[in-house]
Amino acid sequence: MDGKIITIKLLLKMIEKKIKKVFIEGAISPAFVGDSIAKHSTKSNIGAHSIFLGQIRNDIIDDKEIMAIEYTAYTKMAETKFLEIREAAFNKFELTCLHIYHSLGNIKVGEISLFVFTSSAHRMDAIKACEEIVERIKKEVPVWGKEIFEDDSFQWKKNI
Numbered sequence: 001m002d003g004k005i006i007t008i009k010l011l012l013k014m015i016e017k018k019i020k021k022v023f024i025e026g027a028i029s030p031a032f033v034g035d036s037i038a039k040h041s042t043k044s045n046i047g048a049h050s051i052f053l054g055q056i057r058n059d060i061i062d063d064k065e066i067m068a069i070e071y072t073a074y075t076k077m078a079e080t081k082f083l084e085i086r087e088a089a090f091n092k093f094e095l096t097c098l099h100i101y102h103s104l105g106n107i108k109v110g111e112i113s114l115f116v117f118t119s120s121a122h123r124m125d126a127i128k129a130c131e132e133i134v135e136r137i138k139k140e141v142p143v144w145g146k147e148i149f150e151d152d153s154f155q156w157k158k159n160i
Contacts, residue, residue: 022082023075023104027111028053036099036117046096048123050130054114056107064149068108069157074142078102081141085133093129095120100133102143 024032033053040046059066082100089098097119107113116133120126137143138159145157 020082020086020100022079022100022102023073024101025103026105027103027107027113028101028115030112032101033112033115036115040097040119043096043119045121046119047121048119048126050118050123050126052114052116052130052134053112054134055112056109058109059147061147061149061155064151064153066109066147067150068106068148069113070106070146070148070154071102071104071113072144072146073102073104078141078143082137085136085140088136089118089129089133092132093118093120093125094122095125095129098129098133100137102137102141106148 033051037049037051040049056069057066086098086100089095095118097117099115099117101115103111103113114134114137116130116137118126118130118133120129146154147157148154
């Protein structure tokens, strides 16, 4: 029995090591995006990057303008789901690198709230992986957005 407990503990430690920091408090800055790209310039096996940046729009709903989105998450479950999406992408596509960052907190119109960055030897793997990852995030990850209107009223965002 002790052997099984040790094996489970080792597995949990391995999973914890694989879980990457995904959540960022506040908006994702252009400097952060630029630094992420720059860090990959020394990797000579990369031939393509694909980047998705989710930016807050100032939609008008029922004659009210959105000023910000406040993101919250069930972080433990979300981190596990992000890991699952990440591992599936590495298994399906020939990727060299894959990074996902999502904002928490109040993100204003015009600011970046989601940054997905894939790298591979060839463009199609990077592009297709990035697109699939974004779609899975929107459908599967327990992150919620409260759309804050100009009059401080709100509604919960619907992912489409």
